[in-house]
Amino acid sequence: MTVGEAECRYGPFGRATVKPYSRTQRAIDGGSLLKFYVGVDPEGRRQREAETVWRAAHWGLSVPEVLATGRCGAGSWSVFRMLLGVPCGVSTSRAIEEYVGHVLDLAHSIHRSSPSVTPGPGWSGERGRPTPQHQFLLDQFSPRCRLRPWWAALAEALQPLESHPVVHLHGDLKPEHLLVDDHQLGVVDWEASSCGPAVVDYTDVVFHLVRDLLYTGVKPGSVPIDLITQLPFSGPVLAWRLLLWLDRRRPQDIDLIVARDIQRLATEEHAATVYASLARAVSDLRAAGVPR
Known part of the structure:
Protein backbone atom coordinates (compact mmCIF):
# COMPACT_ATOMS: atom_id res chain seq x y z
CA MET A 1 0.00 0.00 0.00
CA MET A 82 -5.96 5.61 17.52
CA LEU A 83 -5.99 4.46 21.14
CA LEU A 84 -8.58 5.67 23.59
CA GLY A 85 -7.32 7.43 26.67
CA VAL A 86 -6.03 10.67 28.15
CA PRO A 87 -2.28 11.37 28.46
CA CYS A 88 -0.90 11.30 31.99
CA GLY A 89 -0.73 14.69 33.65
CA VAL A 90 2.05 16.10 35.83
CA SER A 91 0.52 19.41 36.92
CA THR A 92 -0.09 18.31 40.53
CA SER A 93 1.66 16.11 43.06
CA ARG A 94 -1.21 13.62 42.87
CA ALA A 95 -0.90 13.44 39.08
CA ILE A 96 2.87 12.88 39.28
CA GLU A 97 2.39 10.09 41.83
CA GLU A 98 -0.13 8.40 39.55
CA TYR A 99 2.17 8.81 36.56
CA VAL A 100 5.10 7.22 38.41
CA GLY A 101 2.81 4.37 39.43
CA HIS A 102 1.85 3.79 35.79
CA VAL A 103 5.54 3.78 34.84
CA LEU A 104 6.32 1.13 37.44
CA ASP A 105 3.40 -1.02 36.26
CA LEU A 106 4.55 -0.74 32.64
CA ALA A 107 8.14 -1.52 33.56
CA HIS A 108 6.97 -4.71 35.26
CA SER A 109 5.37 -5.75 31.97
CA ILE A 110 8.10 -4.87 29.48
CA HIS A 111 11.39 -5.12 31.34
CA ARG A 112 11.82 -8.75 30.42
CA SER A 113 15.14 -10.43 29.90
CA SER A 114 16.22 -13.65 28.24
CA PRO A 115 19.53 -15.15 27.03
CA SER A 116 18.75 -14.03 23.47
CA VAL A 117 18.29 -10.35 24.39
CA THR A 118 21.35 -8.24 23.58
CA PRO A 119 21.91 -4.47 23.76
CA GLY A 120 20.80 -2.51 20.71
CA PRO A 121 17.88 -0.80 18.97
CA GLY A 122 14.52 -2.59 18.70
CA TRP A 123 13.32 -5.77 20.37
CA SER A 124 14.21 -8.31 17.71
CA GLY A 125 17.55 -9.30 19.21
CA GLU A 126 18.72 -10.18 15.70
CA ARG A 127 22.06 -8.43 15.75
CA GLY A 128 25.58 -9.20 14.68
CA ARG A 129 28.39 -9.05 17.17
CA PRO A 130 27.02 -8.19 20.67
CA THR A 131 27.56 -4.59 21.76
CA PRO A 132 28.41 -3.79 25.40
CA GLN A 133 25.64 -1.90 27.18
CA HIS A 134 27.72 1.21 27.78
CA GLN A 135 28.85 1.25 24.15
CA PHE A 136 25.26 1.03 22.90
CA LEU A 137 24.50 4.24 24.80
CA LEU A 138 27.64 5.99 23.59
CA ASP A 139 26.90 5.02 19.98
CA GLN A 140 23.76 7.18 20.08
CA PHE A 141 25.82 10.37 20.16
CA SER A 142 26.93 12.16 17.01
CA PRO A 143 30.65 11.73 16.17
CA ARG A 144 31.48 15.29 17.29
CA CYS A 145 30.88 14.31 20.92
CA ARG A 146 33.97 12.10 20.94
CA LEU A 147 36.06 15.26 20.81
CA ARG A 148 34.47 16.82 23.89
CA PRO A 149 36.42 16.97 27.18
CA TRP A 150 33.76 14.96 29.04
CA TRP A 151 33.72 12.00 26.62
CA ALA A 152 36.34 9.75 28.29
CA ALA A 153 34.97 10.35 31.78
CA LEU A 154 31.42 9.54 30.68
CA ALA A 155 32.54 6.37 28.91
CA GLU A 156 34.30 5.22 32.06
CA ALA A 157 31.37 6.12 34.32
CA LEU A 158 28.99 4.01 32.19
CA GLN A 159 31.13 0.87 32.43
CA PRO A 160 29.30 -0.57 35.50
CA LEU A 161 26.19 -1.01 33.33
CA GLU A 162 27.77 -4.24 32.08
CA SER A 163 26.61 -5.90 35.32
CA HIS A 164 22.95 -4.91 34.71
CA PRO A 165 20.53 -7.37 33.06
CA VAL A 166 19.62 -6.57 29.45
CA VAL A 167 15.85 -6.01 29.18
CA HIS A 168 13.31 -4.69 26.68
CA LEU A 169 12.93 -0.89 26.83
CA HIS A 170 10.30 1.55 25.60
CA GLY A 171 13.06 4.10 25.03
CA ASP A 172 11.06 7.33 25.28
CA LEU A 173 8.89 7.28 28.38
CA LYS A 174 7.10 10.55 29.14
CA PRO A 175 3.57 11.51 30.22
CA GLU A 176 2.13 12.04 26.74
CA HIS A 177 3.13 8.52 25.71
CA LEU A 178 1.03 6.86 28.44
CA LEU A 179 -2.75 7.04 27.87
CA VAL A 180 -5.16 6.26 30.69
CA ASP A 181 -8.63 4.95 29.79
CA ASP A 182 -10.54 3.98 32.95
CA HIS A 183 -8.20 1.37 34.44
CA GLN A 184 -6.36 0.47 31.23
CA LEU A 185 -3.00 1.92 30.30
CA GLY A 186 -2.23 2.48 26.62
CA VAL A 187 1.33 3.04 25.45
CA VAL A 188 2.27 4.88 22.23
CA ASP A 189 5.38 6.04 20.34
CA TRP A 190 7.63 2.97 20.32
CA GLU A 191 10.09 4.17 17.67
CA ALA A 192 12.94 4.47 20.20
CA SER A 193 12.42 0.95 21.56
CA SER A 194 15.60 -0.92 22.34
CA CYS A 195 17.22 -3.47 24.62
CA GLY A 196 19.52 -2.38 27.42
CA PRO A 197 19.61 -1.74 31.17
CA ALA A 198 16.22 -0.97 32.76
CA VAL A 199 17.59 2.18 34.36
CA VAL A 200 17.59 3.83 30.91
CA ASP A 201 13.77 3.86 30.89
CA TYR A 202 13.58 5.16 34.45
CA THR A 203 16.11 7.88 33.63
CA ASP A 204 14.00 8.93 30.64
CA VAL A 205 11.03 9.39 32.96
CA VAL A 206 13.00 11.57 35.37
CA PHE A 207 14.71 13.62 32.68
CA HIS A 208 11.53 14.40 30.75
CA LEU A 209 9.61 15.24 33.92
CA VAL A 210 12.28 17.60 35.29
CA ARG A 211 12.94 19.24 31.93
CA ASP A 212 9.30 19.73 31.02
CA LEU A 213 8.36 21.18 34.41
CA LEU A 214 11.22 23.66 34.17
CA TYR A 215 10.24 24.64 30.62
CA THR A 216 6.72 25.44 31.81
CA GLY A 217 8.12 27.90 34.32
CA VAL A 218 8.54 25.79 37.47
CA LYS A 219 11.57 26.94 39.49
CA PRO A 220 14.38 24.40 40.09
CA GLY A 221 13.73 24.42 43.83
CA SER A 222 10.05 23.64 43.28
CA VAL A 223 10.53 20.48 41.21
CA PRO A 224 8.92 17.67 43.30
CA ILE A 225 12.05 15.57 43.56
CA ASP A 226 10.70 13.53 46.46
CA LEU A 227 8.02 12.05 44.18
CA ILE A 228 10.51 10.49 41.75
CA THR A 229 13.20 9.18 44.12
CA GLN A 230 11.39 5.83 44.30
CA LEU A 231 12.50 5.12 40.72
CA PRO A 232 15.82 3.30 40.25
CA PHE A 233 18.48 5.78 39.23
CA SER A 234 21.99 5.97 37.82
CA GLY A 235 24.03 9.18 37.87
CA PRO A 236 26.07 8.21 34.79
CA VAL A 237 22.93 7.38 32.78
CA LEU A 238 21.35 10.68 33.83
CA ALA A 239 24.47 12.53 32.62
CA TRP A 240 24.27 10.58 29.35
CA ARG A 241 20.59 11.51 28.91
CA LEU A 242 21.24 15.20 29.47
CA LEU A 243 24.05 15.17 26.92
CA LEU A 244 21.97 13.25 24.39
CA TRP A 245 19.28 15.94 24.60
CA LEU A 246 21.85 18.66 23.96
CA ASP A 247 23.47 16.72 21.13
CA ARG A 248 20.11 16.63 19.31
CA ARG A 249 19.35 20.32 19.67
CA ARG A 250 21.18 23.24 18.04
CA PRO A 251 24.81 22.52 17.02
CA GLN A 252 26.18 24.96 19.60
CA ASP A 253 24.12 23.65 22.54
CA ILE A 254 26.42 20.74 23.35
CA ASP A 255 29.17 23.23 24.21
CA LEU A 256 27.05 24.87 26.93
CA ILE A 257 27.76 22.00 29.33
CA VAL A 258 31.18 21.61 30.94
CA ALA A 259 33.03 18.53 32.13
CA ARG A 260 32.63 19.33 35.84
CA ASP A 261 28.83 19.43 35.46
CA ILE A 262 28.86 15.98 33.89
CA GLN A 263 31.21 14.65 36.55
CA ARG A 264 28.91 16.00 39.28
CA LEU A 265 25.93 14.13 37.85
CA ALA A 266 27.85 10.94 37.10
CA THR A 267 29.46 10.53 40.51
CA GLU A 268 26.60 11.50 42.84
CA GLU A 269 25.23 8.50 44.76
CA HIS A 270 22.02 10.01 46.17
CA ALA A 271 18.99 10.34 43.92
CA ALA A 272 17.60 13.52 45.50
CA THR A 273 20.94 15.31 45.21
CA VAL A 274 21.56 14.30 41.60
CA TYR A 275 18.02 15.26 40.57
CA ALA A 276 18.48 18.69 42.17
CA SER A 277 21.72 19.08 40.20
CA LEU A 278 19.90 18.10 37.02
CA ALA A 279 17.19 20.70 37.69
CA ARG A 280 19.76 23.45 38.13
CA ALA A 281 21.64 22.41 34.99
CA VAL A 282 18.52 22.28 32.82
CA SER A 283 17.33 25.62 34.21
CA ASP A 284 20.65 27.22 33.25
CA LEU A 285 20.45 25.69 29.78
CA ARG A 286 16.92 26.96 29.31
CA ALA A 287 18.08 30.45 30.30
CA ALA A 288 20.85 30.12 27.69
CA GLY A 289 18.22 29.57 24.99
CA VAL A 290 18.34 25.79 24.49
CA PRO A 291 15.00 24.77 22.90
CA ARG A 292 12.90 22.20 24.72
Whole structure:
Protein backbone atom coordinates (compact mmCIF):
# COMPACT_ATOMS: atom_id res chain seq x y z
CA MET A 1 0.00 0.00 0.00
CA THR A 2 1.28 3.46 -0.89
CA VAL A 3 0.83 6.42 1.43
CA GLY A 4 -1.73 7.80 -1.02
CA GLU A 5 -3.73 4.58 -0.85
CA ALA A 6 -3.48 4.65 2.94
CA GLU A 7 -4.82 8.21 3.00
CA CYS A 8 -7.77 7.17 0.82
CA ARG A 9 -8.50 4.17 2.98
CA TYR A 10 -7.94 5.56 6.48
CA GLY A 11 -8.21 9.33 5.94
CA PRO A 12 -8.81 12.03 5.12
CA PHE A 13 -6.24 13.38 7.56
CA GLY A 14 -6.22 16.83 9.10
CA ARG A 15 -3.54 19.41 9.68
CA ALA A 16 -0.06 18.14 10.54
CA THR A 17 1.52 18.42 13.99
CA VAL A 18 5.26 18.87 13.53
CA LYS A 19 7.80 17.70 16.12
CA PRO A 20 11.59 17.43 15.85
CA TYR A 21 11.47 13.80 14.67
CA SER A 22 7.97 13.26 13.34
CA ARG A 23 5.05 14.80 11.50
CA THR A 24 1.63 13.44 12.42
CA GLN A 25 -1.92 13.93 11.11
CA ARG A 26 -5.10 12.66 12.72
CA ALA A 27 -7.90 11.29 10.59
CA ILE A 28 -10.95 13.54 10.44
CA ASP A 29 -13.06 10.74 11.96
CA GLY A 30 -10.58 10.32 14.82
CA GLY A 31 -9.99 6.66 14.08
CA SER A 32 -6.38 6.69 12.90
CA LEU A 33 -3.12 8.63 12.84
CA LEU A 34 -0.69 9.09 9.94
CA LYS A 35 2.91 9.46 11.08
CA PHE A 36 5.92 10.45 8.99
CA TYR A 37 9.34 9.81 10.47
CA VAL A 38 11.88 12.61 9.97
CA GLY A 39 15.34 13.48 11.22
CA VAL A 40 17.48 10.72 12.72
CA ASP A 41 17.25 7.34 10.91
CA PRO A 42 13.60 7.64 9.79
CA GLU A 43 13.43 4.25 8.07
CA GLY A 44 15.04 2.44 10.98
CA ARG A 45 12.62 4.07 13.40
CA ARG A 46 9.65 3.13 11.20
CA GLN A 47 10.63 -0.51 11.07
CA ARG A 48 11.52 -0.60 14.75
CA GLU A 49 8.20 0.88 15.87
CA ALA A 50 6.08 -1.41 13.68
CA GLU A 51 7.90 -4.52 14.89
CA THR A 52 7.92 -3.53 18.56
CA VAL A 53 4.22 -2.64 18.56
CA TRP A 54 3.46 -6.11 17.19
CA ARG A 55 5.54 -7.76 19.91
CA ALA A 56 4.09 -5.57 22.66
CA ALA A 57 0.54 -6.42 21.53
CA HIS A 58 1.48 -10.11 21.62
CA TRP A 59 2.47 -9.61 25.26
CA GLY A 60 -0.97 -8.21 26.00
CA LEU A 61 -0.11 -4.52 26.19
CA SER A 62 -2.56 -1.89 24.91
CA VAL A 63 -0.74 -0.37 21.94
CA PRO A 64 -1.81 1.30 18.67
CA GLU A 65 -2.38 -1.26 15.91
CA VAL A 66 -0.34 -0.67 12.74
CA LEU A 67 -2.90 -0.38 9.94
CA ALA A 68 -0.40 0.31 7.16
CA THR A 69 3.27 1.19 6.89
CA GLY A 70 5.83 1.80 4.16
CA ARG A 71 8.39 3.99 2.49
CA CYS A 72 7.95 6.20 -0.55
CA GLY A 73 9.11 9.44 -2.08
CA ALA A 74 7.35 11.35 0.69
CA GLY A 75 9.35 9.46 3.32
CA SER A 76 8.92 6.66 5.84
CA TRP A 77 5.43 6.46 7.29
CA SER A 78 2.91 4.42 9.28
CA VAL A 79 -0.82 4.61 9.92
CA PHE A 80 -1.89 3.63 13.43
CA ARG A 81 -5.32 2.98 14.86
CA MET A 82 -5.96 5.61 17.52
CA LEU A 83 -5.99 4.46 21.14
CA LEU A 84 -8.58 5.67 23.59
CA GLY A 85 -7.32 7.43 26.67
CA VAL A 86 -6.03 10.67 28.15
CA PRO A 87 -2.28 11.37 28.46
CA CYS A 88 -0.90 11.30 31.99
CA GLY A 89 -0.73 14.69 33.65
CA VAL A 90 2.05 16.10 35.83
CA SER A 91 0.52 19.41 36.92
CA THR A 92 -0.09 18.31 40.53
CA SER A 93 1.66 16.11 43.06
CA ARG A 94 -1.21 13.62 42.87
CA ALA A 95 -0.90 13.44 39.08
CA ILE A 96 2.87 12.88 39.28
CA GLU A 97 2.39 10.09 41.83
CA GLU A 98 -0.13 8.40 39.55
CA TYR A 99 2.17 8.81 36.56
CA VAL A 100 5.10 7.22 38.41
CA GLY A 101 2.81 4.37 39.43
CA HIS A 102 1.85 3.79 35.79
CA VAL A 103 5.54 3.78 34.84
CA LEU A 104 6.32 1.13 37.44
CA ASP A 105 3.40 -1.02 36.26
CA LEU A 106 4.55 -0.74 32.64
CA ALA A 107 8.14 -1.52 33.56
CA HIS A 108 6.97 -4.71 35.26
CA SER A 109 5.37 -5.75 31.97
CA ILE A 110 8.10 -4.87 29.48
CA HIS A 111 11.39 -5.12 31.34
CA ARG A 112 11.82 -8.75 30.42
CA SER A 113 15.14 -10.43 29.90
CA SER A 114 16.22 -13.65 28.24
CA PRO A 115 19.53 -15.15 27.03
CA SER A 116 18.75 -14.03 23.47
CA VAL A 117 18.29 -10.35 24.39
CA THR A 118 21.35 -8.24 23.58
CA PRO A 119 21.91 -4.47 23.76
CA GLY A 120 20.80 -2.51 20.71
CA PRO A 121 17.88 -0.80 18.97
CA GLY A 122 14.52 -2.59 18.70
CA TRP A 123 13.32 -5.77 20.37
CA SER A 124 14.21 -8.31 17.71
CA GLY A 125 17.55 -9.30 19.21
CA GLU A 126 18.72 -10.18 15.70
CA ARG A 127 22.06 -8.43 15.75
CA GLY A 128 25.58 -9.20 14.68
CA ARG A 129 28.39 -9.05 17.17
CA PRO A 130 27.02 -8.19 20.67
CA THR A 131 27.56 -4.59 21.76
CA PRO A 132 28.41 -3.79 25.40
CA GLN A 133 25.64 -1.90 27.18
CA HIS A 134 27.72 1.21 27.78
CA GLN A 135 28.85 1.25 24.15
CA PHE A 136 25.26 1.03 22.90
CA LEU A 137 24.50 4.24 24.80
CA LEU A 138 27.64 5.99 23.59
CA ASP A 139 26.90 5.02 19.98
CA GLN A 140 23.76 7.18 20.08
CA PHE A 141 25.82 10.37 20.16
CA SER A 142 26.93 12.16 17.01
CA PRO A 143 30.65 11.73 16.17
CA ARG A 144 31.48 15.29 17.29
CA CYS A 145 30.88 14.31 20.92
CA ARG A 146 33.97 12.10 20.94
CA LEU A 147 36.06 15.26 20.81
CA ARG A 148 34.47 16.82 23.89
CA PRO A 149 36.42 16.97 27.18
CA TRP A 150 33.76 14.96 29.04
CA TRP A 151 33.72 12.00 26.62
CA ALA A 152 36.34 9.75 28.29
CA ALA A 153 34.97 10.35 31.78
CA LEU A 154 31.42 9.54 30.68
CA ALA A 155 32.54 6.37 28.91
CA GLU A 156 34.30 5.22 32.06
CA ALA A 157 31.37 6.12 34.32
CA LEU A 158 28.99 4.01 32.19
CA GLN A 159 31.13 0.87 32.43
CA PRO A 160 29.30 -0.57 35.50
CA LEU A 161 26.19 -1.01 33.33
CA GLU A 162 27.77 -4.24 32.08
CA SER A 163 26.61 -5.90 35.32
CA HIS A 164 22.95 -4.91 34.71
CA PRO A 165 20.53 -7.37 33.06
CA VAL A 166 19.62 -6.57 29.45
CA VAL A 167 15.85 -6.01 29.18
CA HIS A 168 13.31 -4.69 26.68
CA LEU A 169 12.93 -0.89 26.83
CA HIS A 170 10.30 1.55 25.60
CA GLY A 171 13.06 4.10 25.03
CA ASP A 172 11.06 7.33 25.28
CA LEU A 173 8.89 7.28 28.38
CA LYS A 174 7.10 10.55 29.14
CA PRO A 175 3.57 11.51 30.22
CA GLU A 176 2.13 12.04 26.74
CA HIS A 177 3.13 8.52 25.71
CA LEU A 178 1.03 6.86 28.44
CA LEU A 179 -2.75 7.04 27.87
CA VAL A 180 -5.16 6.26 30.69
CA ASP A 181 -8.63 4.95 29.79
CA ASP A 182 -10.54 3.98 32.95
CA HIS A 183 -8.20 1.37 34.44
CA GLN A 184 -6.36 0.47 31.23
CA LEU A 185 -3.00 1.92 30.30
CA GLY A 186 -2.23 2.48 26.62
CA VAL A 187 1.33 3.04 25.45
CA VAL A 188 2.27 4.88 22.23
CA ASP A 189 5.38 6.04 20.34
CA TRP A 190 7.63 2.97 20.32
CA GLU A 191 10.09 4.17 17.67
CA ALA A 192 12.94 4.47 20.20
CA SER A 193 12.42 0.95 21.56
CA SER A 194 15.60 -0.92 22.34
CA CYS A 195 17.22 -3.47 24.62
CA GLY A 196 19.52 -2.38 27.42
CA PRO A 197 19.61 -1.74 31.17
CA ALA A 198 16.22 -0.97 32.76
CA VAL A 199 17.59 2.18 34.36
CA VAL A 200 17.59 3.83 30.91
CA ASP A 201 13.77 3.86 30.89
CA TYR A 202 13.58 5.16 34.45
CA THR A 203 16.11 7.88 33.63
CA ASP A 204 14.00 8.93 30.64
CA VAL A 205 11.03 9.39 32.96
CA VAL A 206 13.00 11.57 35.37
CA PHE A 207 14.71 13.62 32.68
CA HIS A 208 11.53 14.40 30.75
CA LEU A 209 9.61 15.24 33.92
CA VAL A 210 12.28 17.60 35.29
CA ARG A 211 12.94 19.24 31.93
CA ASP A 212 9.30 19.73 31.02
CA LEU A 213 8.36 21.18 34.41
CA LEU A 214 11.22 23.66 34.17
CA TYR A 215 10.24 24.64 30.62
CA THR A 216 6.72 25.44 31.81
CA GLY A 217 8.12 27.90 34.32
CA VAL A 218 8.54 25.79 37.47
CA LYS A 219 11.57 26.94 39.49
CA PRO A 220 14.38 24.40 40.09
CA GLY A 221 13.73 24.42 43.83
CA SER A 222 10.05 23.64 43.28
CA VAL A 223 10.53 20.48 41.21
CA PRO A 224 8.92 17.67 43.30
CA ILE A 225 12.05 15.57 43.56
CA ASP A 226 10.70 13.53 46.46
CA LEU A 227 8.02 12.05 44.18
CA ILE A 228 10.51 10.49 41.75
CA THR A 229 13.20 9.18 44.12
CA GLN A 230 11.39 5.83 44.30
CA LEU A 231 12.50 5.12 40.72
CA PRO A 232 15.82 3.30 40.25
CA PHE A 233 18.48 5.78 39.23
CA SER A 234 21.99 5.97 37.82
CA GLY A 235 24.03 9.18 37.87
CA PRO A 236 26.07 8.21 34.79
CA VAL A 237 22.93 7.38 32.78
CA LEU A 238 21.35 10.68 33.83
CA ALA A 239 24.47 12.53 32.62
CA TRP A 240 24.27 10.58 29.35
CA ARG A 241 20.59 11.51 28.91
CA LEU A 242 21.24 15.20 29.47
CA LEU A 243 24.05 15.17 26.92
CA LEU A 244 21.97 13.25 24.39
CA TRP A 245 19.28 15.94 24.60
CA LEU A 246 21.85 18.66 23.96
CA ASP A 247 23.47 16.72 21.13
CA ARG A 248 20.11 16.63 19.31
CA ARG A 249 19.35 20.32 19.67
CA ARG A 250 21.18 23.24 18.04
CA PRO A 251 24.81 22.52 17.02
CA GLN A 252 26.18 24.96 19.60
CA ASP A 253 24.12 23.65 22.54
CA ILE A 254 26.42 20.74 23.35
CA ASP A 255 29.17 23.23 24.21
CA LEU A 256 27.05 24.87 26.93
CA ILE A 257 27.76 22.00 29.33
CA VAL A 258 31.18 21.61 30.94
CA ALA A 259 33.03 18.53 32.13
CA ARG A 260 32.63 19.33 35.84
CA ASP A 261 28.83 19.43 35.46
CA ILE A 262 28.86 15.98 33.89
CA GLN A 263 31.21 14.65 36.55
CA ARG A 264 28.91 16.00 39.28
CA LEU A 265 25.93 14.13 37.85
CA ALA A 266 27.85 10.94 37.10
CA THR A 267 29.46 10.53 40.51
CA GLU A 268 26.60 11.50 42.84
CA GLU A 269 25.23 8.50 44.76
CA HIS A 270 22.02 10.01 46.17
CA ALA A 271 18.99 10.34 43.92
CA ALA A 272 17.60 13.52 45.50
CA THR A 273 20.94 15.31 45.21
CA VAL A 274 21.56 14.30 41.60
CA TYR A 275 18.02 15.26 40.57
CA ALA A 276 18.48 18.69 42.17
CA SER A 277 21.72 19.08 40.20
CA LEU A 278 19.90 18.10 37.02
CA ALA A 279 17.19 20.70 37.69
CA ARG A 280 19.76 23.45 38.13
CA ALA A 281 21.64 22.41 34.99
CA VAL A 282 18.52 22.28 32.82
CA SER A 283 17.33 25.62 34.21
CA ASP A 284 20.65 27.22 33.25
CA LEU A 285 20.45 25.69 29.78
CA ARG A 286 16.92 26.96 29.31
CA ALA A 287 18.08 30.45 30.30
CA ALA A 288 20.85 30.12 27.69
CA GLY A 289 18.22 29.57 24.99
CA VAL A 290 18.34 25.79 24.49
CA PRO A 291 15.00 24.77 22.90
CA ARG A 292 12.90 22.20 24.72
